[in-house]
Amino acid sequence: MKLLEYFIFGVITFLMTGAQCEVTEVFAEEGSQAVLPCKCGPSLPYPFNIIWSKANQGTVWRKQKSGMQYWGSNWSSKGNQRVRCPHGQFERCDCSLQINSVREGDGGVYTCRVEHGDQVTENMVTLRIIKVSISSLVPIWGSAIAISCDVTPWPHGATVQWMLNNSPFVPGAGIGSNTAERVVIEKATARLTGNWTCAVGYKGKEGRASATLTVRGIIHPSKDNTKVYAAVGSAVTLPCVFSPGLIPSGTLWEKLKAESLFRLTPGRLPASFSPSSPSSRFPVDKSASLKEVGFEDAGRYRCSGTVEGQRLARNMQLVVAKIDSSTTSKKGGSVTLTCQLTDTSEVTKYEWVHDLNGTQSAGSIQNGKTISVNTVSEENRGEWTCRFYGKDGILGNVTAHIHLMSALSGQKSSGPSHNTAAVVGLSLLLLVLLLVLVKMYKNHQRRKRIFQYPALETIVHTTSNEREERERNKGKK
Structure with missing residues (x-):
C-alpha cells in the first residue's frame, strides 16, 4: 500500500513540474524524408533548449538557448547532416525533426525534449521504415518470384494490403500467395509487371512503399x-x-x-x-x-x-479472312458477299465499304456479315472491303472486286449458247471447205487420166465441137 502511495506521489510531482509526454507513430518509405513531430506548450517562452535523441543511440540533434547546434556522430558525415529542425517554426513551438534519405537502421523510438527552466515537454515518436523488396529485380518469365513488405521495426498487429499499378492485387493460381501477408510469392508473368505498393495500417496511421518490377521474356x-x-x-x-x-x-x-x-x-x-x-x-x-x-x-x-x-x-x-460470293439471281444481276473468318470469337461488328475508282462514295458503308450487291448498276462496280471490329477497335479487313465476279457470273449464264453457235458455224465452214477440196481433187484426177491418151483427147474434143455445131444449126432453123 505504501509503495502505491509513493508511485502516485511521484506521478503528481512529475506533472506539477510541467512535464508532458505524447507518443506518435510515423511511417516513412526508405530513401524518402521523414518528419518527426514535436510540439511544446504554448506557454513555453522562446528561446529554449531542444534535444532530440534516439533510444540506445544517444543524441541525434540538440540546440541550446544560445543558438549553438550539435549533431550526433551517426547523423553527420563530412559536414553533411541528414537531420535538421526548421528554425522558422521555433517561435510557434514547433520543433519537428526532419531526417533526409531515411535508412532501414533509422527505424526506432525517438524522444524530443524541450526545456525552459523547470518547464519540460517531452514527445515520443516511433519511426517505422517501410520498403518493398523483390527477390529478383528482373526475373525471367516463368521463374518463382517473392515480393516482400518490410517494416523496421515491425508493428505487431498491423494490416497489409498489396496494390499492383494502383489496383488491389489478385493472386493467381499456381504457386499461390496471400495478399494479407508480408510476402507475395508468384510465378513471374507479364501481368506482374508494373508498380508494386505495400500499404501497412497501424493505430490509425498508414505507411506505403513501392517498387517497380519488370519481367523479362x-x-x-x-x-x-x-x-x-x-x-x-x-x-x-x-x-x-x-x-x-x-x-x-x-x-x-x-x-x-x-x-x-x-x-x-x-x-x-x-x-x-x-x-x-x-x-x-x-x-x-x-x-x-x-x-x-x-x-x-x-x-x-x-x-x-x-x-x-x-x-x-x-x-x-x-x-484468316476471305470473302465468299454467290449469285442470288438466275440472270446474274445480283451477288451476295459474305465475310468469312476462321475464328469469330473476338468479332463484334462487320462493316462494308465501297470504293469506286479509288474514292469512297457517300452512303457506301453497310453493316452486317453478309450483303447483297446489284452488279448491273455501274455505281456498284469496284472494290468492296469488309472490315471486322472487336471491342477495342478494328481487327482487320479483306477486299473483293465486284467487276471481276460479275464478269464470271455473266460467263456462266450466257456462255453455253455462245459456245454452241460457234461450234455449229465452225463445223459448217469446215464441211464446205472439205467439199470444195474433194471437187478440186476429182477434177484434177480426171484431167490427169485424159492427158495420158492424146488420141482419145482429140476424139473427145471433136465430138464436143460437132455437138455444139448441131445445136447452133437447130437454133437458126
Missing part, C-alpha cells in the same frame, strides 16, 4: 493465344520479340494441331512460311512471316527459345 505478343488477323493472299508477320538484353538460342517455330481437346502437338508449317520476318533486324526479334496466306494456314503457332537455361514459349493464333 517474350514481350510481343505479351500473352498466350493472342490472335493475328490476315486476309487470304496477303502477307502477315507472326510476332515473337524477346526482352531487350536477352539472347535467345535454339529458336523454334511450330504449327500446332489439336490431337485432343486439351493437347496440341507440332504439325507441318505452311509452304509460304519463313522463320525470319523482313523486319527482324535485332537479335531479340525472332518474328516469322507468311508470304501469301491461304485459308488453310489458319491455326495455332508457337515460338520458343532458350534464355539463361530456361525454355520460353509463346502461343498465338492466326485468323
Whole structure:
C-alpha cells in the first residue's frame, strides 16, 4: 500500500513540474524524408533548449538557448547532416525533426525534449521504415518470384494490403500467395509487371512503399493465344520479340494441331512460311512471316527459345479472312458477299465499304456479315472491303472486286449458247471447205487420166465441137 502511495506521489510531482509526454507513430518509405513531430506548450517562452535523441543511440540533434547546434556522430558525415529542425517554426513551438534519405537502421523510438527552466515537454515518436523488396529485380518469365513488405521495426498487429499499378492485387493460381501477408510469392508473368505498393495500417496511421518490377521474356505478343488477323493472299508477320538484353538460342517455330481437346502437338508449317520476318533486324526479334496466306494456314503457332537455361514459349493464333460470293439471281444481276473468318470469337461488328475508282462514295458503308450487291448498276462496280471490329477497335479487313465476279457470273449464264453457235458455224465452214477440196481433187484426177491418151483427147474434143455445131444449126432453123 505504501509503495502505491509513493508511485502516485511521484506521478503528481512529475506533472506539477510541467512535464508532458505524447507518443506518435510515423511511417516513412526508405530513401524518402521523414518528419518527426514535436510540439511544446504554448506557454513555453522562446528561446529554449531542444534535444532530440534516439533510444540506445544517444543524441541525434540538440540546440541550446544560445543558438549553438550539435549533431550526433551517426547523423553527420563530412559536414553533411541528414537531420535538421526548421528554425522558422521555433517561435510557434514547433520543433519537428526532419531526417533526409531515411535508412532501414533509422527505424526506432525517438524522444524530443524541450526545456525552459523547470518547464519540460517531452514527445515520443516511433519511426517505422517501410520498403518493398523483390527477390529478383528482373526475373525471367516463368521463374518463382517473392515480393516482400518490410517494416523496421515491425508493428505487431498491423494490416497489409498489396496494390499492383494502383489496383488491389489478385493472386493467381499456381504457386499461390496471400495478399494479407508480408510476402507475395508468384510465378513471374507479364501481368506482374508494373508498380508494386505495400500499404501497412497501424493505430490509425498508414505507411506505403513501392517498387517497380519488370519481367523479362517474350514481350510481343505479351500473352498466350493472342490472335493475328490476315486476309487470304496477303502477307502477315507472326510476332515473337524477346526482352531487350536477352539472347535467345535454339529458336523454334511450330504449327500446332489439336490431337485432343486439351493437347496440341507440332504439325507441318505452311509452304509460304519463313522463320525470319523482313523486319527482324535485332537479335531479340525472332518474328516469322507468311508470304501469301491461304485459308488453310489458319491455326495455332508457337515460338520458343532458350534464355539463361530456361525454355520460353509463346502461343498465338492466326485468323484468316476471305470473302465468299454467290449469285442470288438466275440472270446474274445480283451477288451476295459474305465475310468469312476462321475464328469469330473476338468479332463484334462487320462493316462494308465501297470504293469506286479509288474514292469512297457517300452512303457506301453497310453493316452486317453478309450483303447483297446489284452488279448491273455501274455505281456498284469496284472494290468492296469488309472490315471486322472487336471491342477495342478494328481487327482487320479483306477486299473483293465486284467487276471481276460479275464478269464470271455473266460467263456462266450466257456462255453455253455462245459456245454452241460457234461450234455449229465452225463445223459448217469446215464441211464446205472439205467439199470444195474433194471437187478440186476429182477434177484434177480426171484431167490427169485424159492427158495420158492424146488420141482419145482429140476424139473427145471433136465430138464436143460437132455437138455444139448441131445445136447452133437447130437454133437458126
